[in-house]
Amino acid sequence: MTAPRSAESIDPRPTRAALLDFFDQRARPLPWRETDDPYAIWVSEIMLQQTRVETVIPYWQRWMARFPDVEALASAREEEVLKAWEGLGYYSRARNLRKGAAVVRERFGGEVPSDPDHLREVPGIGPYTAGAVASIAFGVVTPAVDGNVRRVLSRLFDEPKPTAAWLRDRAGELVDPDRPGDFNQALMELGATVCTPTSPRCTGCPVATRCAARTAGTQEERPAPKKRAPVPHRRITLVAACRSTDDGWRVAMRRRPFDGLLGGLWEFPEWEHDADPPLAVTLPEVEHAFSHFRATYRPFLVVARGAAEGCGAAELHGTGEVSTGEPRWLPARQIDALALPVAQRRIAESVLDWLGRQSGSL
Ligand code: SF4
Known part of the structure; x- marks a missing residue:
């Protein structure tokens, strides 16, 4: 395994600036990017887990019309919530969202908490979602590592086997102190649209000159594929x-x-x-x-x-x-x-x- 490289080996400031500029210029206009409502952002983050953006958009719009706030969701019947989720798959996400709304109502007075540690107390919210909601909705300087960010960081640092701790450290060192939410979204957006799993579009990449994998020519091999058991x-x-x-x-x-x-x-x-x-x-x-x-x-x-x-x-x-x-x-x-x-x-x-x-x- 290659020795992990620290963030100092790439100066974080120009990387942040390039990613934020990319986000400002090229981010897709998504409906949940036009709101600062923490509940709406939380819902979008849960829906986006393992589901494509194009699929999520109409679901999110219908959901927000039907359950516009924490109170509406916490009071809804489970059957209603599952029906609104029908077709999105991974239904425990919907049940946890409803349970989470009840927890936010009861434990946090109906206000989505801004502290990532408090967010983690809400059913269905793990480290990634806590970081995403805290940074995007509240401007908390904290990383958010999803599958896209994992791939981008693995390539930026040419690290074949990034561990969770390594990813958290690298993302934490890189995150922009002034615009953490935009920065986290920029990394995700880069992974979703440019630094894609196969055939990354390095020539149009805003951080190409700072990318260790591109320099080494290993971008297609980063991160190393996980061994998958045969699917029964x-x-x-x-x-x-x-x-x-x-x-x-x-x-x-x-x-x-x-x-x-x-x-x-x-x-x-x-x-x-x-x-x-x-x-x-x-x-x-x-x-x-x-x-x-x-x-x-x-x-x-x-x-x-x-x-x-x-x-x-x-x-x-x-x-x-x-x-x-x-x-x-x-x-x-x-x-x-x-x-x-x-x-x-x-x-x-x-x-x-x-x-x-x-x-x-x-
Ligand atoms: S240069 Fe290529 S491999 Fe590196 S971050 Fe950009 S798209 Fe990904």
Whole structure:
């Protein structure tokens, strides 16, 4: 491993000036950059974790219209919050935002704290988000190291394996004392638009002359890639049990436990038998990549008969099948209003499409 280089090996002042000038001239106009509301900035930072800027913009705008402040979010029902988050993924972020709003209301009098240590007490806020909110919303001189900043610093100092402590130290030495929020955003912006993971655009880079990796020609190899374990693949068979009633179609769905993956969202029950469900309509398969596995969903639609209550095994043609959880018969026309994970939403669309073709309406 190359010996870590200290910030003294590049004079921080011209680097700061070049990055701030780049930010002033070339930063993308993003809606959360036009506000100094700490709550709005906090929401944007949580949404931007592992999600592209273009995806986040409409979500953030709808969210701010629906939950305009800490009080509105702290008072909202979890179902409402998950629905507003639907499609963004990593739903624990939404649940933590709501919990965090309640903590800010109760522990900090409804005001988002400016001290990074206090911010860290809020659910869902880690070192990066605390640094980002403190510096951007309050002008606190503190670093904020996300994946983009990690890459830029690794290259600026030609450090192949930057540790968290090394990154914090380098970012802390570099951060501009007068404009810390803009400086942190400049580093992130450089990583997102110029110093990209592959093929960094060094010729248009404002710090090219100060970049150790560029001088050494190692920019494409910095930081060294992390070893990734192979991603497991699961095939998951689902059953959409449907029943025609006097009041339209009903569909059996269940809510996932609150703690864990996709907690609190609705889904079709899994079918845990080797043979496919009998007398079923085969719906199109849906692929989805989670952070730690890939899933192929095989959905089947079964028209159930029998009494209207519950969704017991016997209702699926007496074959004993809807597996775990407590599915409930939901009116098909209400499914649009539920919070569903992306893959389940696509399956729901197939189900509703099939039901609509049977009766012309739901
Ligand atoms: S010169 Fe190239 S590698 Fe260095 S910071 Fe700029 S874009 Fe990244």
